Amino acid sequence: MPTTDDSRIDTAGLDARKAAILNAVVTEYIGSAQPVGSQHVVDAPGVSVSSATVRSDMAALERDGFLAQPHTSAGRIPTDKGYRFFVDHLAGPGSLDSGGRLQVRQFFDHAHGEIEQMLERTSGLLADLTDCTAMVVGPSHESAVIRSVQLVGMGPRQALLVVVLADGAVQKQSIEFGEEVDDGRLSDAAGRLAAHSLGLPLTQVRAKVPSTGDRSTDAVTAVGVRALRALGAADGGEHLFVGGSSRMAAAFDAVETVRSVLTILEQQLVVVTLLRDILDTGLSVAIGTEHGVEPLASCAIVVMPVSVDGVETGTIGLLGPTRMNYPLALAAARVVGDRLGQRLSEASR
């Protein structure tokens, strides 16, 4: 509950009282989802004037685009710009309640095993904490260096290329040979592949591992190299984990909105690039139409990079209605993002 004392706010052309009124409207609307009338605001901190004065201020805020009216003679609801101002200048830092902190601690105390499973569960945790739909983009494996390369025979002409990365991820690619290949040749080829690629990050495989031709004239190795290079290229597809999509159904009462939002969430590529775009613009919150994805116009997205060993490599996203609880979402994303980053850093050491 961010209080608004007069000293802090006089920002971006809004005087203290207007800011306090905007703050009160946003806060109340987030809670009630009902248009907020002037009467509801007079008791808010920083607003010690009559409702008539509040009304005139509200009219000014509406002229300036911070508030809107669903219709004459209704209360005001915040516009995207209003939420933006709230997030940038009014909302306090926000924090998890003690229950939430406990939940996070317990989660990471018990998290272990497979990375993917942990990320999946992290999305569930975030959804629980914030009542938003959570998106977790697994740390891109592109920068993780190759720890091990193996070829496992799966049949006379088939093998599986298994690459273990330093962050604990395992990539695989099935290979088909034109001829029968025995285990000896496989392990020879695996050795050669390893010699070329061990210690390289996946991204650099294309650049650093000679495509073929070299002295490694062996056909099996050549096929292996091709598969390895394919892995490096194909893995642009970071894995996305979406948790708590049912929360979107709770957030809107127009079933049509729910449907279109869910449709977006099903498109991994769209979501991943959306999150990346938002991060790239330097925002940590994208409100309404700021992100340009039209079906999500009534949503806001909180993003938080996840740093592994100091490198921003994963992303956390929280999707909710524009009237979501921004301070809570930001706090949860920050806390969980930090812990997750730590955890992943440990794992990749």
Next chain:
Amino acid sequence: MPTTDDSRIDTAGLDARKAAILNAVVTEYIGSAQPVGSQHVVDAPGVSVSSATVRSDMAALERDGFLAQPHTSAGRIPTDKGYRFFVDHLAGPGSLDSGGRLQVRQFFDHAHGEIEQMLERTSGLLADLTDCTAMVVGPSHESAVIRSVQLVGMGPRQALLVVVLADGAVQKQSIEFGEEVDDGRLSDAAGRLAAHSLGLPLTQVRAKVPSTGDRSTDAVTAVGVRALRALGAADGGEHLFVGGSSRMAAAFDAVETVRSVLTILEQQLVVVTLLRDILDTGLSVAIGTEHGVEPLASCAIVVMPVSVDGVETGTIGLLGPTRMNYPLALAAARVVGDRLGQRLSEASR
């Protein structure tokens, strides 16, 4: 569009005309989602009587529990029992249209690479074909035999146990040692693990691999064995892929229903056991409350086992409203399930 000629139907105590009427009501209601009146039914095949007669038959069908009225003076809608009769006795075999068949063919022509990715996309395909939410439970790896066991050092005291199974799946488990372990000891231990477990299905690891104590007194091996046994046990968690959950939002107009269905879908364990339960009871369709999951009372579930090399090992599920297109869903599940099974059989050879 299953036609109903008099010869075929006289089943379970329903005379031909009543069956034809029930058939018409179900078919029309599936299409329109509106209660069906007697007038709409008179032109249906097998019903060449007046609306008055239809009405009296409908009243009988209602007495017998096949139809229900939302209120007096409204048309009839099918009950769960009505759908059940429709599915068991009235619905023709159903088939994909040519577009759908093409889609399936193209999909499996182009499907390649990682199993998980293919399963995920299969769920999307099914959702597209049927307009239902699709659930694909990956073939359990429990019966796949171990093709390769490796220990990859990830740090002085850490390693990753990487197990490749015959079906192309790769399982991993991170391991922490009490002491520093060099690569030599790791590969020694990996060799011993392999000697014990190669060719065993994961399920049998617990039974067949001596827990420890044996001659394999080596500490590293002991830890490895423990991890391996853990893998065998932990992997009860088959992977579930859910595609097209947005279709549930299109199927219902009560947002509350959508929310509760989505909440169920988020619980992997619930969904997997639900599908298994339905299969175990020998059904291929569970309608309404037949499956006992209360929030899904207005849904029906079509299940289809996926056989890999003749063994039923995976499951396909389609979730839709009780007024879903059963023939289409059954046909799509069968076709895709068959192709998927073939595909997985090839891969595990």
Next chain:
DNA sequence: GTTCAGCACTCACTAGAGTGGAGTGCTAAC
């Protein structure tokens, strides 16, 4: 005894009128 036209009846749905209330904008006075 099945079928069916006719008929009275039911009840959701819609439109229109009236009402209450929450909210506004304006204005004149402090």
Next chain:
DNA sequence: GTTAGCACTCCACTCTAGTGAGTGCTGAAC
């Protein structure tokens, strides 16, 4: 600049028909 007062707006709700799709029943015809 602030505010009390006031007229005004418009949604949300209720009430009242009116409509129409649908029913169940009945008595006659086959």
